[in-house]
Amino acid sequence: MLMDESRKQKLPFNTPSQWYKYRCISCVYETQVEDIVVDAYFFSQGCKKGVYPTLTCPKCNEVMKYVDE
Numbered sequence: 001m002l003m004d005e006s007r008k009q010k011l012p013f014n015t016p017s018q019w020y021k022y023r024c025i026s027c028v029y030e031t032q033v034e035d036i037v038v039d040a041y042f043f044s045q046g047c048k049k050g051v052y053p054t055l056t057c058p059k060c061n062e063v064m065k066y067v068d069e
């Protein structure tokens with residue numbers, strides 16, 4: 001069921017998560033990362049606004065970077 005905009009604003013907790021695509025620089029493994037996870041890394045890495053944090057690849061422990069599509 002789709003909600004209209006006015007109803008969405010009254011129910012902030014029902015706002016769907018945003019997902020970010022990340023790709024490993026080594027094994028090119030790709031995954032979708034939820035916004036709350038990216039936010040947590042953003043603050044822990046002290047990133048500047050507009051800069052995406054890097055994650056660790058679960059396959060090879062190399063660096064995963066945000067893929068802008």
Ligand SMILES: [Zn+2]
Nearest residue numbers: 024027057060
């Ligand atoms: Zn990897």
